Amino acid sequence: MTKFLQTLIILVPVMMLGAVVFNYLDLDGVKTVVWEPGSQSTFIHGLRPSGRVDTTLRVGSENFARLYGDPIYLSVTPPGNYQTVDVSMWIDPKDQPVVELGATVNASAGQIDLRPIVHQTIDNLKWEQTRQGDLFFLQREHVYDNLSAFLDDPPSLSEIATYHYDLPEQDLVPRDWLRGSAARQSNVSLRGFHEFVAATDGRQFEMEVMYMDMNRNPGEEPVAIRVYQDGEVVGEVKADDDGDASSSNVALERKFLRVEAPGLSPGLIKVELNAGNDVYWRVVNTNVPKMTYSSNVHIGDEVGYLDDARPVTLYTDAQHLTLFTRHAEGVQTVKVGNKEVEIAIPHERYNIENDSVGITKIVIPRGDLLVVTDGRIAFSKDAFFNPFPVKLDDRTNLDKLGVNYVVAEYKPTTSDRRWEVAETTFALANLERESATGDPTAKELEEGSYRFVISLPRVADRDASIDVKKIEMTFKRPERTLQDVLKLIFKKLE
Amino acid sequence: MDRRSVAKTLTYTSFFSWLLFVGVELAVTTSVTRVFSPHIFLLLFFVGLFWWYQSLIKKKG
Numbered sequence: 001m002t003k004f005l006q007t008l009i010i011l012v013p014v015m016m017l018g019a020v021v022f023n024y025l026d027l028d029g030v031k032t033v034v035w036e037p038g039s040q041s042t043f044i045h046g047l048r049p050s051g052r053v054d055t056t057l058r059v060g061s062e063n064f065a066r067l068y069g070d071p072i073y074l075s076v077t078p079p080g081n082y083q084t085v086d087v088s089m090w091i092d093p094k095d096q097p098v099v100e101l102g103a104t105v106n107a108s109a110g111q112i113d114l115r116p117i118v119h120q121t122i123d124n125l126k127w128e129q130t131r132q133g134d135l136f137f138l139q140r141e142h143v144y145d146n147l148s149a150f151l152d153d154p155p156s157l158s159e160i161a162t163y164h165y166d167l168p169e170q171d172l173v174p175r176d177w178l179r180g181s182a183a184r185q186s187n188v189s190l191r192g193f194h195e196f197v198a199a200t201d202g203r204q205f206e207m208e209v210m211y212m213d214m215n216r217n218p219g220e221e222p223v224a225i226r227v228y229q230d231g232e233v234v235g236e237v238k239a240d241d242d243g244d245a246s247s248s249n250v251a252l253e254r255k256f257l258r259v260e261a262p263g264l265s266p267g268l269i270k271v272e273l274n275a276g277n278d279v280y281w282r283v284v285n286t287n288v289p290k291m292t293y294s295s296n297v298h299i300g301d302e303v304g305y306l307d308d309a310r311p312v313t314l315y316t317d318a319q320h321l322t323l324f325t326r327h328a329e330g331v332q333t334v335k336v337g338n339k340e341v342e343i344a345i346p347h348e349r350y351n352i353e354n355d356s357v358g359i360t361k362i363v364i365p366r367g368d369l370l371v372v373t374d375g376r377i378a379f380s381k382d383a384f385f386n387p388f389p390v391k392l393d394d395r396t397n398l399d400k401l402g403v404n405y406v407v408a409e410y411k412p413t414t415s416d417r418r419w420e421v422a423e424t425t426f427a428l429a430n431l432e433r434e435s436a437t438g439d440p441t442a443k444e445l446e447e448g449s450y451r452f453v454i455s456l457p458r459v460a461d462r463d464a465s466i467d468v469k470k471i472e473m474t475f476k477r478p479e480r481t482l483q484d485v486l487k488l489i490f491k492k493l494e
Numbered sequence: 495m496d497r498r499s500v501a502k503t504l505t506y507t508s509f510f511s512w513l514l515f516v517g518v519e520l521a522v523t524t525s526v527t528r529v530f531s532p533h534i535f536l537l538l539f540f541v542g543l544f545w546w547y548q549s550l551i552k553k554k555g
Contacts, residue, residue, distance in 0.1 A: 002496040006503040013511035016530065020518065024525045042524045077524060 024080065025485055029477045031079045036470050037065040044471060045075040045449070057467070064092075067456060068465035074452040078428070082475035085426050087452075090419040090469040093118045098394035099466060100455040101424060103431045112453055113431070115424040116164055116410045121392065123412055134411065135165065140404040150405065160389035161398060163408035167389055173199050173266045176385070180289035183383040188312045189367065190284075191300030192277040197270050197387060198288045205235065205261040205269055210283040212251040213242045214304055217278055220245045224274040227261040234269070235261030251304055254282070268387055280305070290385040292376040301329060301368040309366040315359050315384045318375030320395055321352045330368035336360065343369065351461075357401055359384055394457045419469050428475075498549040504542030511535040 035044035037055040047053045052069025078085075093099055098121075102114035127138040130146050137147040144150040151168060154160065160167065177199035198205070205227060213221045220241035227235035237259040242252045261269065271291075273281055280300045284291075299312050309329070323334060325346050334341045336352050337360045343350060354360055359381065362371070371377065374393065378384035390396060390403055398406070413420035433448035456466060515532035518525055526532050 002499055005495065005500045009500070009503050009507050013507060013514070013535065016511075017514070017518075020515075020526050020529050023529050024522065042528050079524060079528060 027480055029479045032474045034472050038063040043077050043079055048073050064467045064469045066465050066467050070456040070459045072454040075449040077449045082477045084476050086474040088423045088472040090421055092419055092467040096456050096459050096464040096466050097121055098457055102453040103426050104451040106432055117422040122408055134409050136408045136410050138406040157389045159404045161392040161403045161406045162389050163392040165407050165409045169267055173201055177290050180382050182287050183289055183291045185284040185379050188379050189300040190281040191298040194273045196291045196293045197268050198291045199268055200264050202264055202266045206287045208258045208285045210254055210256050211279055211281045212254055214251050214278050214280055215244050215248045218247045221276050221278045223279055225259045226272045228270040229264055235259050291383050292378045296372045297377050299367045299369045312364045312367050314362050314377050314379050315381050316373055316375050316377045317359055317386055318373030319354050320374045322372040323350045325369050327368055332366040335363040501542050501546035501549050505546055508535045508539035508542050
C-alpha cells in the first residue's frame, strides 16, 4: 500500500507535465481563449483604461462590461506561434451606431488594422441586398442584378456610399475633372502637413510652391513634396532646414520648390506637402484644374508674411465640421454657409452639422483656424471636386445625401439572445507585438503581446455605451504531427 | 501503511514539482498556467510537511 501511494504521488506531476507539454504543442493547431468580465484570463488582459470601462455589471446570472469611452484597449498574449486569430465578440451595441475592432500594425506611425464589428446603419437598411464573398451590396431600388453589374456601370459617385471598401478606379477620367484653368492657390497660408488629390489625363503633373519656415519651435524643419499614383511615388522634391533650428520666430527667407511627375496614367494623383508645423505653405500653383484637400486643413496666421490677417474662403462638401483655434488672435465669427459660428475661446472645439447638401462656402475672417471635416476641401469653387464615394460612418445620413447604393466589406452579426455576435479575422504576421519594457529586445518583441483596440466613434459625444459579455479568440495555424515537433526541437538545438 | 514514508514522498515530490513547474512557466510564459496553477504543489508541499511532522510526533508519543 505504501509503495502504491508513493508511486501514485510521483506519477501525478509526471502526468501533469505530460498534459502541459501536450497542451503547449497544440498538435491540431487550434487554440481558443476566452475573456469574460469578472474572470481572469491568462491570455486576454482585460479592457483598459478603467475610466472608460465598467466590468462589474450583472443582470441575472450574466456578467458583462459596459464600454462608454473611446478607444478601449485589449492586450492579448498569444498562446504560442499562430498564423491567424478569429475574434468573436458578444456585444449589445445599444445606441452606438458603429463599433470596430482594430489591431496595432505600427504603434509609432499610429497604424491600426481596423475591422468592422457592428454598423447599425447597414443592419437597419431595408434595401435589396446581395452578398459576394465578404462584400455586401445594397441598393435602394432594384437597378443592378448584382455587384459585378454595378461595378461595370456605376452611377455617379455621390449616389454611392462605401464602408471598408475602395471602389475600383475607372479607366476613364470624367471630363469635368479636367475642365478649367490651372488651380492656383495664393489666398491662404497652410500650416504643416497637408495632402490633396488631383486628376490627370496622363499629362505630366507640375507644381510650384512657395513656403516659409517660421521657426516658431526649436528643431529642424526639412520639407518634402511627394506625388503618388496607385500608391507609388511618381515625383518627389526635398529641401533641408533653413539653417535656423532655434525658436527665433523669424523666417530667414521665402523658399521655392518645384516638383514634376512625368509618365502618369489617366486618373487620380495624391500630393503630400510634408513638413512640420513651423512650415507655412504660402503659394501652391499646379497645372491641373482640380485639387481638393483631404478632410482637414490647418489655416495658418499671416504674422511675418503680411501686415494684417486676411479672410480665407474655402469650399467643402462636409456634413460635419469641427473648428478650433490655438490662439487668441484666432477668435472670430466664422460663416459656414448661412450659419454664423462664434469661435470665442481658443482650444475649444466647435462642432457644426451642415444642414445643406453639396458644396458649402466657409468664410474665415482672420485665418488661424483648424478645420476638421468628414468631406473634402478646396480654396476655390472651380478647383473643388470629390472623386470618392460617400464614406459610410456613424453619422452618415443616406437619405439626406441622396445615396442609393452601399458597398461594404462587412459581415452582419448573428443573434444570441440579447447579444449580437460579431466575428472578424486578423493575420498575425502583420501585427506588431509590444513589450512591457520601454526598450525591448528583438526577443522580447517576438514574445510580446498584441494590442487590440475597440473603436466606438463619438460614443461620449452621444452619451452612448455598449455592453460586452464575452470575447473569444481562436488562434490557428496548420496542424502538425509529433514528427514535425521533433524536427522543430532539433532545429532549435542546432 | 507507513504514513511517515508517504508523507515524506509527498513533501519532496511536491516541492520539486513546484520548482519544476514554476521554472517551466518562467521559461515559457503561460505554458503551465493555461492548464493549472503550479502553486497547488506548494500547497501539497505544506500538507506533506504537516503530515510528516504529525507522523513524527505520533511515533515519539
